[in-house]
Amino acid sequence: MDSILQAFMLVLDIKVLGVMLASALFGLFVGSIPGLTATMAAALLIPFTFFMEPVPAIAAIVTTVAMAIFAGDIPGALLRIPGTPASAAYCDEAYAMTRKGQAETALGVSLVCSAIGGILGSAVLAMTAPVLAEFAIKFSSFEYFWLACLGLSCAVVVSSGSTLKGFVSLLIGLFIATIGIDVTAGHPRFTFGSVEMMGGISFIPAMIGMFAISEVMRYVAAPGSQQAAPQQPIRNVFKGIGSILSRYKLNVARGGVIGAVVGILPGAGADIAAWIAFAMSKRFSREPEKFGTGHVEGLVDAGTANNAGVAGAWIPALVFGIPGDSITAIVIGVLYMKGMNPGPTVFMNQPELINAVFIVFFLANLALIPLGFLAIRLSRRILYVPRKVLIPIILMFCVVGSFAINNTVFGISVMLVMGVLAYVMESNGFPVAPTILGIVLGTMLESNFMSSMIKADGEFSGFFSRPIAATLGVIVILIWIIPLVRLLVKLVRKPQTA
C-alpha cells in the first residue's frame, strides 16, 4: 500500500501533470496527421525525455501514444485517411457513417471506446503483468504462424461483396509484402536493382494511397457525388453515446480482451488487434449485413481493441525487456536511460515507479475523453470546407505525409501506385481492405513459416508439436474447413431439392 501512496505522490505533481497535458495535445496533433504514426510521435519525444525525471518521461510517452492512437480515427472518419495504421481496420466504416451525417457519433463512439479500451488494457497491465508475460514468451514461430493465419482468415470476413474478388485482393497484398530483401535468405525479390525497393513497400504510404488517393480520384471522376450529408450534432453526448455503448457492452468487453491479448504478444500490435476485433465483430454480429454501410458496431469492437493493445504491449517490455511493438521498443530505451532496467527486479526494487507508470496509464486514458471531445469539435469543421477546396489540400497532405515516413520521394511513388491500383480495384468491385491486411500480415506469415520449417527440419508435424500451436492450428483449420464443408453439403443437396 505504501508504494501505491508513494506512486500517487509521484504522479500528482504539477510538473508531471503539465507534461501530460502538453504530451496529450502533441499526441492528438501528430496522430491526426496522416503519415505520422504513434511510433513517430514517441520517437520525437525521446530527446525531451533525456532531461526529465523518470515518471514525467514515461508519462509523456504513455499520454502521447494513447492520444495518437485515438486521434488516428479523426481523419479516418472525416476524410477516409487513417491517421495511424491502428485505424485502418475500421476507417471505411467510420467514413461511411460520416457520409450518412453521423461523423460525430462515429468519432464519439470511437473516443469513448478508446478510453474504455485503454483503461481495460491498463487494468490488465497493472494486475497481471508478470503472469501474462510468462504466457507471452511461450510463443515461438509455430504459434506466430498460426496467429498470422488467423489474421488472414479475417480478410474474408472483412471484405464485402464477392469472396473471389476478396481473395484476389488478399493475394495482391501478400504479393506486395514479398517485395524487398526476403527475411529468410537475404535475397532481394522483385526489386529490379533498386535500392529503395530493397527496403520493401512501406506500409504507411501504401495505406495512404489506397484510402486517400483513391478517394481523391473518385471525387475528381465524379464531383458532386461526394458532398457529405448534413451532419447531425450530438446534443447530449452521454445520452447518444451511452445508449450505443449499453447496446454493445458485450462488444466492448470482447474488443478489450482481444486487444489486450494480441497486444501482449510481441510482434503483433494494436493494428492487428483492431483487424481481428473488427472481423470478430462482423462474424458474431446479429446484423452482419449492415457492416460496410456505416454501422457503428464494428467501431465499438475495434476502437476498444487498439487502445487496449497499446497497454498490453508494455507487459513483455516491462517484465522481460522484449518489445511488444515498435513503441515499446522505444520505451525500453527510455527505461534503461532512467535506471528502470526492465526485468522482474524492477517490480521488486522500484515498486513505486512501476505503480506510478500504471497510474499514468489510467490518468492518460481518462484525460482522453475531455481532450478527445475538444479535438472532435474542432476537427468537425473540416466537413464544412467545400470539397473542391478540400480535395487538393488533402492531396498535398498525403504527399508530405508519405514523404515524412522515410524522408524519401519513393514513399510518394508507392502512394501513387497504390492509389491508382485501389481506384481501379474499387471501381471493379474488388475490396481494398484485404490487400491492406495482406501487406500487414505477409511478412509475419512468411518469416514464421520459414523459421518453423528450419526448426522442424522440414517436417509439417512441427506445427502441431506444441500445445498452444496445436490449439491455434486446429482453430484455424476449423475456421477454414467449416464454410467449405457447408458449401459442399449445399452443392450435394441441391440436385435433390431442385
Added chain:
Amino acid sequence: MYKKVMKSFGKSVIGGSIAALMLAGSMTSAMAAWPERPVTLIVPWSAGGGTDATGRMIGSLLEKELGQPFNVVNRTGGSGVVGHSAIANAKPDGYTVGVITVEIGMMHWAGLTELTGADYTPIALYNADASSLLVRADSPWESAQDLIDAVKADPGAHKSSGTGQGGIWHLALAGMLNSADISPDASPWVPSQGAAPGLQELVSEGVDIVTCSIVEASALVDAGKVKALALMNDVRLDAYPDVPTLKEDAGLDWQMAAWRGIGGPKDMPEEVVTTLTAALEKVWNSAEFQEFMNGRGFGLVWKSGDDFATWMSDSDASLGEVMQAVGMAK
C-alpha cells in the same frame, strides 16, 4: 525545449497569417559557418533499436554542442542497404551524415551492394559490442565448451538464432564453429528480425542457442531466463565479471563485435569534418553520454578520422574472410 515545440504547434494551428509572418521572420541571407541549418542524421535501422537509441542521443547532444538541430531519420530495410546507401549518396555538404554500422563490411560480400567503408568520409567510431553466447537458464550446458561439444556430437540438432540470415550475429556463431573445426551448418540458423525476437525463440524453446550482444539480453539474464556462457571478446566486461571470454572458456581465438560510428558521404568539406569531429569528441566524453552508454551496457570505443577508416577496412577484411569460409559470400 518541449514547451517551444508546443508553442510553435499552437501558432501554426491558429492560422496562415501568423504563420506567414513567422516564415518571413525566419528568412535569412547571411551565410555563416557550418552548421547554419538543421543537419539530417540518417540511422539505417528502425526506431527503438540500439543504433537508433545511440543515434538519437548523439543527435540531441550534438544539437546542444553546435546549436542546430540534428534530425534523426530512420531509413530502414534491406538489411541496412537502404540507409547506408542514403548516407553515401547524400550531397557531401555536411548537412547529411549518418550512423554507419558493422554491416557496411558485410553487405558487399553478400552481393547486396557495391558500397564499402571506403565510400564514406569517416568521422568517428563511438561504440563496439562483443557478441555473447546465450542459452536458456535451464540448459544442461554450463560452458561454451559444453555447447561446442554438443553441437559437434549431434550436428543439426541444436538450432540457433539472433538475427537474419547472414547477419552479424549469425556470422559470430558460424565463425566460432568454424574456428572450432566444426561445419557452420552443424547448428542451423533460424532467421529472426533482430535480437529480441531471437531471444523470444530461445525462451520459448524454439531454438537452443542465441548469439547477440549481452546488452540486448540483459533483462532476460537478470530475470533468470537466459544465461550467458561466454563473450567473444579479448577481455571480460565490467558489467558481467562472471562471464568468461571464449578464449578462457574454450581456448578459441574467435572474436566478433558489432560496431557503430558516424560517417558522411565522401568528399565532405575539410572544415566541416574538423568541426564535427571536435564536437563529437566532446559529446563522447560528456558525462551524459558516458552515463547513457554505461547505463545500457553499450561498449564505449573512440576512434576518429583515419583510425576509424583503418578500423573499417580491417573489419571489412576479417568479415570477408569468415563469410567466405562459412559460405555466405557471393
Added chain:
Amino acid sequence: MQLNDAVTGLVLVIFALAEIAYSSTFPALHGQAYGPSLFPILIGCGLLACGLMLIARGLRERRSAGAENAPWLRWGDWAQDPAMRINMMLIPGSLIAYILLSDFIGFIPLCIVLLSLLLYRLGSSLGASVLYAVVVTIVLQLLFSRVLLVPLPGGITSALFR
C-alpha cells in the same frame, strides 16, 4: 474505369505467370528444401486460379441474355468530358511532377504551383486558388519542417530559408 471480369482475369493470369517464372529463378536456401521462392510461387498460383475463375465468370456474364454486346472496358463518365479528363490526369500528373521535381525546385514553390493549379481546375477562382495555395503551403512547411523536423526539400529556395 470498369473492366469486364474476363479482362481483369486475363491480366491477373498474365501477371501470375510472369511472377511465377521470375520467382523460380530465386536461389534456394542453403541446405533447405524451401527458399525465398516458395511464397511468391504460392501467391502466383493463387492469383492464377482466381484469374481463371474470373475469366470464366466474365465470359458467362457476357453470354447471359442482353449482355452480348457489353463492352470489355468501360471508362467512367469523366472520360466523355474533356475538362474532367484533364483533371483526372492531373492527379497522378501532379504527383509525378512532385516526385521528379521536388528535390530540384524545392517544396515551397512547387507546392504553391501544384496546389494553385489543382484548386483552379477543380473550380475555385484564380485569386482564391493562389491565396489558398500560399496559406496551405506555409502551414505545411511550418508544421512538418519546423514542428515535426521533417526535412522537406529546399531546392533552389534553400538559400532563402533556413
